[in-house]
Amino acid sequence: MSTHRTAAEAAAADKSKPYFPLASVTQDGYSNEEEATATCFCGTVQLAFPTKAPGLVDSFICNCTDCHKLTASMFGANFVVNDDYLKHLRGESNLTQWSNSTTIGTPNTMVNFFCKTCGSLLYRRGTGFPGHSILRIGTVDDFHLMETVLKPRVEQFTKDRVSWLKGVEGILQVEGYHYG
Numbered sequence: 124m125s126t127h128r129t130a131a132e133a134a135a136a137d138k139s140k141p142y143f144p145l146a147s148v149t150q151d152g153y154s155n156e157e158e159a160t161a162t163c164f165c166g167t168v169q170l171a172f173p174t175k176a177p178g179l180v181d182s183f184i185c186n187c188t189d190c191h192k193l194t195a196s197m198f199g200a201n202f203v204v205n206d207d208y209l210k211h212l213r214g215e216s217n218l219t220q221w222s223n224s225t226t227i228g229t230p231n232t233m234v235n236f237f238c239k240t241c242g243s244l245l246y247r248r249g250t251g252f253p254g255h256s257i258l259r260i261g262t263v264d265d266f267h268l269m270e271t272v273l274k275p276r277v278e279q280f281t282k283d284r285v286s287w288l289k290g291v292e293g294i295l296q297v298e299g300y301h302y303g
Contacts, residue, residue, distance in 0.1 A: 142266040152264020160212065161262040163243035168214030170245065172258060174272050178208030180255060182273050183301065184291055187280040189223070193235065193244060197285055200260040201247075202273050209246075209256055214238070218245070229300050251302060277301050 141154055149166025153159065154174065162169045173179045180203040190199035219239045224232035231251035237244050246256040260273050278284075278291050279301040290296050 140267060143264060144266055154265035154268060158208075158210075159268055160264045161245065161258055162264055163214070163238035163241050163245055163262065165238065165241035165243075167217045167240045168238045168243070168245055169212040170258070170262075171210040171212050172202075172204045173208040174268065178205045179203075179272065180205055181277070182260065182275045184275045184278040184294075185280055186278070186282075186284040187300075188283055189233070190280075191283070194259075197288055200269075200275065201257050202260055203252065203255050203257055206248075206254050206256055229303060 143150070143152060148164070149162060149169070151160075151166075152162055152169070157175065158171050158173050160169055160171055182200075182202040185199045185201060186197070187199075191197060193199065217239050218236045220234050220236050222232055222234040224230075229251055231249045233247050233249040235244055235247050243262065244259055245262055246258045248256050260269055260275075263269060263273065275291060275294055277295045277297060279297045280299060281290060281296050282298045284290065295301070
């Protein structure tokens with residue numbers, strides 16, 4: 124059962140417990156021992172993903188130049204899920220996709236899946252990750268999972284990290300592509 128909080132309550136919240144801040148329009152996400160939800164900003168698209176192996180594969184920060192542009196930010200915070208465990212709860216027909224193989228720092232083609240309504244990037248699939256989807260940690264409904272099972276294990280493309288942003292402490296730092 125989720126508990127939604129105001130901004131003041133969220134700031135003081137114990138993030139070691141389930142934590143569902145007001146962060147999208149629908150507010151119907153969930154998490155349990157086996158799976159949790161990720162939702163686009165407008166709530167049209169919702170996914171269920173595993174919170175344990177073998178379905179949950181890895182989590183990482185990416186500073187590649189593609190992630191700078193795709194996120195309109197300085198890095199991407201990601202987690203990898205085995206496609207056999209990824210469920211589309213709603214809105215799969217509302218996804219649009221765009222693929223690219225010319226700018227990424229690997230020889231892979233990446234297909235990006237966005238909500239047609241709000242534009243949220245929900246996941247990527249690439250030739251370098253066959254049978255897997257790369258979801259964005261920021262789409263996860265239970266923020267507690269960002270502090271626990273989805274905490275990144277690797278930071279890659281550190282060579283493209285801006286100098287005023289320090290690396291994530293305590294995780295593997297890789298100058299280029301870690302998964303190659």
